[in-house]
Amino acid sequence: MPRLKNHKSLPPPGRRIQLVRVFTKAAVASRTQARQYILDGRVTVNGVVVNHILHWVDVDRDDIRFDGQSIKPIEQKTYIVVHKPAGYITTRSDSENRPTVYDLLPAFETWLFPVGRLDMDSEGLLLLTNDGALGNWLKEPEHNISKRYKVLLDRPMLEKHRKQLEQGIFLKIFTTKPCRIRRIGPDPEGYWMSIILSEGKNRQVRRMMEAVGYTVIRLIRTHIGPLALNELPAGQWRALSSREVEELQEMRRDFMKNRPPQDAILIHLRGRTKSV
Template identity: 35%
Template sequence: MPTDNTDLPRLQKVLAGAGVGSRRVCEDLIAAGRVNVNGKRAQLGDKVDPETAEIYVDGDRVVTDANLVYLAFNKPRGVVSTMSDEKGRQSVADFVERLPQRVYHVGRLDADSEGLLLLTNDGDLANRLMHPSYGVSKTYLAEVSGTIPRGLRKRLVQGVELEDGPAHADDFRVVDTTPRTALVEIVLHEGRKHIVRRMLDEVGHPVSRLVRTAIGPVKLGDLRVGRWRRLTASEIAGLFRAVES
């Protein structure tokens, strides 16, 4: 790690390396006053330590530390949300063991649930994303039994009483229906254990399949089951935006 400012790279080189744009574009951003470093407006000619500097462009965080990893993972059903398992079950770690950096899961999905998990070695961001005070939204698709009655959205948004207190959905909609089942989407920011399953069970619609499709600005999209991808710069910036105090 550089210790002398003269050995540090220029800001425009660091920004270009982080994918913000060409060096010329990054120079223009700095000259226009659109870049802040460690809380101060940057100037042309500034040098920064990419491993420690907090850099913002137009108010969005730009991660320049090449050691930090941010991944989206599509967890298969039956895989436990741990980085090791004393019972020998397949875990998240089995899918990322070839990564040079050690990453950790942000929050959990129960073994019977599928879909989006975030993996990172950025402990500060992970802790903020999991802290209930920030209320980062999570979106789920659930296959449930029964016919969905009118007024269920209102009931879920207003809140249902569970054994550990009331739970509220941020949004709810019916995606598809069959004579005996329905596919519904539910959005909430709570992280209590089995919260989606318990809420839908409480209103008479037990869940047979549950897939998390989004966490804040990060969407599962067409990521194949059991695969992971690196988050884009805009997705990372969106996550930092979601946990700004």
């Protein structure tokens, strides 16, 4: 079978996307899995094997096949939230066979990716969607999407430490943005605090608390922007209401209206998913 030469083509006008994205939009595989399938020579475009992960395709005209089976993107957007329990990881699969959040979900018709992550020991609100534009925008730290957490500490937090954390604290290679912290109350297991961040770097909440001498016993994310965990039981999921989706879309539209055009491209090029 003939092979296309490796090349990095630019997307001309029209409904063209990178080949790896066809897999996620068709609910066939994650981007990581799709890259490997392409490198393994299992993907053809119009009868020709494509072995370059940056190849662009026309989803309306091109015949795209994986192991001989035709694949087409699913256009309907899906938005759900899940209450992630402790002990689950935020990935599709795991080489160590640990439980993942996808074990809690039914088989959706489309691939849903997590908008941000929670580490294995953390709990709470996790948003998943197949809407790449909105999901990538929500993950960008510079967009200041608020995230609220309930944090159970091993001892009461001193006022000087609370003020220090609110003003921003240096964590090895970066300084955290200002945040809001308040006391909730004691618990038989420790002392609860509420913290609102506008960023979400890798294990940031835990690292912030450790930096001033506290141990995090439990960490629960309760809000992402206008989305709230409320009474959703641990291990359960629900679809977002049309009003919730519109609120998120409106936030993005308002931001884009005031964003310099040359910077808008970065929304799709930056922003790695982190755990807190």
